[in-house]
Amino acid sequence: MDNAIIQMARQGDRKSIARCISLIENAAEGHETIISQAAAEQVVPLIGITGPPGAGKSTLVDALVEAFVADEKKVAVVCVDPSSPFNKGALLGDRIRMNRWYNHPLVYIRSLASRGSMGGLHPSAKQITAFLQGCGFDLIILETVGVGQSEIEIARLADVCLLVLVPEAGDEIQFMKAGLMEVADIFVVNKADRPGAAFFARQLKNMLHSSSRSQHPEASVVNTVATTGKGVGELMTCITSFLNNKKQDNGRIDPQ
């Protein structure tokens, strides 16, 4: 492994970052060196975003990136999802919005093939996000579709975990996967332009209040319309205050 590439990646050179990620993703020769040198000099928060297919995760990521960039933050996005707009790009009309970030100096986007990891988190997602934490970004966003065990794994990995749901999920909430209520730090009711959003948000709050969420008693519920940006400001405030509280509790954010 050429150490110069790692050094360039750590200084934010995109081609070198891409090269290093590919080596990690393929567990190719030299990937251990990259991982062993991955440690970030500063604490870089990892924001996990999960939820059922089509809930609006990528649209929300796009809106969050916009808000962070407006704040002059450097953001890296890792997307583990075979049906993501990062992969499909221009094939789907309304999924091309993320493309506007591809050449933006403050934004780096990378999609990972899901590799049939039995519905769990991508096998190298942890190593790749840890590597990116050492490449000069202010924060890392990891989007993964909520299937199998992936929500639980993303919650374990991320410093703050967002579960994106839609109002229609209200009908099924009592059948929600065991443990799902426990994994999220922030519940996002996206597509709040559709009927039933306020009712669903209330239902969620009641459930959270009555469940034994001893680990995250402070979880919040935010309504958003990712396509217009409505509620994204409030979501940003929730994310920031959750991370700040966590920093105070731990002395530092545990990057895992």
Ligand SMILES: Nc1nc2c(ncn2[C@@H]2O[C@H](COP(=O)(O)OP(=O)(O)OP(=O)(O)O)[C@@H](O)[C@H]2O)c(=O)[nH]1
């Ligand atoms: N009405 C409405 N549509 C939305 C909203 N957010 C996203 N959408 C639409 O929902 C569809 C799916 O959005 P995505 O952002 O691709 O959803 P996703 O959760 O990333 O989907 P997968 O990655 O395939 O699981 C797109 O057509 C979006 O335009 C919203 O707040 N309101």
Ligand SMILES: [Mg+2]
């Ligand atoms: Mg997506």
